[in-house]
Amino acid sequence: MSDLQKGMALLITSFNKYSAKEGDIYTLSKGELKELIQNEFAELLGKANDKTAIDRIFKDLDTNSDNSVDFGEYVNLVACLTQMCHEYFAKKK
Numbered sequence: 001m002s003d004l005q006k007g008m009a010l011l012i013t014s015f016n017k018y019s020a021k022e023g024d025i026y027t028l029s030k031g032e033l034k035e036l037i038q039n040e041f042a043e044l045l046g047k048a049n050d051k052t053a054i055d056r057i058f059k060d061l062d063t064n065s066d067n068s069v070d071f072g073e074y075v076n077l078v079a080c081l082t083q084m085c086h087e088y089f090a091k092k093k
Helices: 003-018 030-040 050-061 071-093
Strands: none
Touching: 003 030, 003 071, 030 050, 050 071
16 A cells, blocks of 8 residues: 555544544534544644634534534545645745
8 A cells, every 4th residue: 555545544544533433423523523633633733622713613614514524524624734734844944
């Protein structure tokens, strides 16, 4: 398996780890998203204890307004954070 395929598998595994905790196993609730952010993105986004910040991230990600974050919406978050990191490190060169 290529490195990129491993990365794709890791995205899926990480999503499933949190989405399976409550309710629909194919989506993240606000609580599941908060736990994912706190555990997986703490170094990038801080501890995410700010309820207002979590509410805003959730609302921005929930593009279809179904009160959950599906895999595509989650991938948008990861892609945006990845792009921000890429730009940050490109400027540091």
